[in-house]
Amino acid sequence: MELIATTRDLADLHRDVLARSPAEGGAFVAVEPSYGRLLAHSFRIFGDEDLEPDSYGVDLKEDRKVALLAEIKRSGHGVVDVHSHPFSVARVGFSAFDLAELPDYARYVRLKLGNKPFGSLVFGKKSYAGLYWGADGPEALTLKASGEFASIPSWFPNRARTRLSASERALYDRQVLALGIQGQARLAKLQVAVVGLGGTGSQIVQQLSHLGVRSFVLLDDDVVEPSNLPRLAGASRADARVRRLKDQVAQRMVRRLQPAATIECPGTLRRTRSLELLAKVDLVVGCVDNDGARLILSELAAAHLVPYVDLGVSVENAGRGQLGMGGRVAFYLPPGPCLACADELDFAEAAEDLEAEGLRQIRIQRGYASDRRVEAAVMPINTVIVGLAMGEILAFATGVRPVVPFQRYDFQLQRVIRGAAHRNDQCPLCIPSLGMGDRQQIARYALDDAAS
Amino acid sequence: MHPRLAAEWADLVVAYPGVTHHEQPDRIETDLDLDVNLFTPARTRVAVLIPPGYPTTGPDGFLVPAGLVMTGGLPASDATGAGMAGWMLVSFHMFDGNGQSTWRPTADPRRGDNFIGYLCSIENFLARGCN
Numbered sequence: 001m002e003l004i005a006t007t008r009d010l011a012d013l014h015r016d017v018l019a020r021s022p023a024e025g026g027a028f029v030a031v032e033p034s035y036g037r038l039l040a041h042s043f044r045i046f047g048d049e050d051l052e053p054d055s056y057g058v059d060l061k062e063d064r065k066v067a068l069l070a071e072i073k074r075s076g077h078g079v080v081d082v083h084s085h086p087f088s089v090a091r092v093g094f095s096a097f098d099l100a101e102l103p104d105y106a107r108y109v110r111l112k113l114g115n116k117p118f119g120s121l122v123f124g125k126k127s128y129a130g131l132y133w134g135a136d137g138p139e140a141l142t143l144k145a146s147g148e149f150a151s152i153p154s155w156f157p158n159r160a161r162t163r164l165s166a167s168e169r170a171l172y173d174r175q176v177l178a179l180g181i182q183g184q185a186r187l188a189k190l191q192v193a194v195v196g197l198g199g200t201g202s203q204i205v206q207q208l209s210h211l212g213v214r215s216f217v218l219l220d221d222d223v224v225e226p227s228n229l230p231r232l233a234g235a236s237r238a239d240a241r242v243r244r245l246k247d248q249v250a251q252r253m254v255r256r257l258q259p260a261a262t263i264e265c266p267g268t269l270r271r272t273r274s275l276e277l278l279a280k281v282d283l284v285v286g287c288v289d290n291d292g293a294r295l296i297l298s299e300l301a302a303a304h305l306v307p308y309v310d311l312g313v314s315v316e317n318a319g320r321g322q323l324g325m326g327g328r329v330a331f332y333l334p335p336g337p338c339l340a341c342a343d344e345l346d347f348a349e350a351a352e353d354l355e356a357e358g359l360r361q362i363r364i365q366r367g368y369a370s371d372r373r374v375e376a377a378v379m380p381i382n383t384v385i386v387g388l389a390m391g392e393i394l395a396f397a398t399g400v401r402p403v404v405p406f407q408r409y410d411f412q413l414q415r416v417i418r419g420a421a422h423r424n425d426q427c428p429l430c431i432p433s434l435g436m437g438d439r440q441q442i443a444r445y446a447l448d449d450a451a452s
Numbered sequence: 453m454h455p456r457l458a459a460e461w462a463d464l465v466v467a468y469p470g471v472t473h474h475e476q477p478d479r480i481e482t483d484l485d486l487d488v489n490l491f492t493p494a495r496t497r498v499a500v501l502i503p504p505g506y507p508t509t510g511p512d513g514f515l516v517p518a519g520l521v522m523t524g525g526l527p528a529s530d531a532t533g534a535g536m537a538g539w540m541l542v543s544f545h546m547f548d549g550n551g552q553s554t555w556r557p558t559a560d561p562r563r564g565d566n567f568i569g570y571l572c573s574i575e576n577f578l579a580r581g582c583n
Contacts, residue, residue, distance in 0.1 A: 431559035
């Protein structure tokens, strides 16, 4: 079983559990299932008032244990019990006492929580060990960090140096000079979903393939039209003639650069399968042209702790020389701020985008809604925004610098403006859904289930 | 049940004891009393469709069974296209005078806009003769 936690939570949890060193420390991590994995929703470090000495060190007081488990039960979460072995330096493991006690403790907690997931972690200074009790008995519990590579704590095994093969070193030697072997290896391991394979998405796929990314989820159910050709990287007149699907064009582009790449093309965003695949990737890149899709991706990213970078391009020609062109890149790293916190989502537009077709038709008949107009677009503006986004993706994946969460490009002013956004504690989008996993029911956005 | 509706449900059944949840389409229903000088009959079933993006995106309009009559005419359309055959969709929007949405939800199901407030607004709207 895999437990996914944000890089910040992982670092804080490890630091706080070991803060009582040389004494043992402990915590409960409230967890939620997420498509067959677990998410760390929140955690509670045990304080002095929670602990009492026992013959093996310290233990959680019985009344505190009952109260804390009751609190977790009320919230509907499962739990991962965490404790520290401060004297374990290189490779920590469960003690014989832990291994003798844990099966009974697992049964007790699962009974208390109504068979919700239960696991146990032990932290040493530079390592961890984990066990999970599922329906078929105990199995290993491993940690996965969600977030910027630069923020992954030093004790975490993902930071261990990774080798590149000789042919990979030769292929990427210029990049290795810039990003290091570890950075290049991290790109090769990254699984990226690109949602929307039009003017910006096609260029994102192209650049990711050149960089050495080998695992893709590509979403778009549109076909290539002649009017797409001035902006669609990798597309030809023949593609427009046969109305080839954009995801097939993107897939072909990846294969030319990464023949062994793993590529999934589930079609449109609003499919059950698409939403499940997106919930499991390391990074979602949103290259969509509507706020309905942005709302879905923001909620999915919060619920399943998936980093999400969103690209927006705007070209407005008001006539008489009044041309406004530019765009923005927003990078959501759970816990936020998200696009809604940063006021980058138009809720009314999102509502129109997401409403059922039948309802929309009624509103069009009554004059409350209109068909969408064709938006102006030019490739070089897309390319600038893609370049800004790719810079942040590089920062995210390789740790060469921290990610800049919000930036805006103004073509007229020829400036990139760094935005300031703060997490809104009352954000209706990211706060209630953060780390809620399957309970957030992201599949409710799927239209295939509704149709079946 | 939609996760946010589930979070509001305990308060909603206290405010509207007859409220029920239905699927396909996802909606809540309750009975409301009407002004006998304006409506026939004097009590109606009301349904509110739950948008998938709720609460970020708020409800837009409500449904009443076909056959509800209002003096001066009910501003409603046949709702068969919305999967509610036998119902009418009543135009009711949370907009200000400039056509901007006034829907302001928060992370807390008890603060800002929610289904209790929306049903309450529908009651007021019907009491004003849909004005």
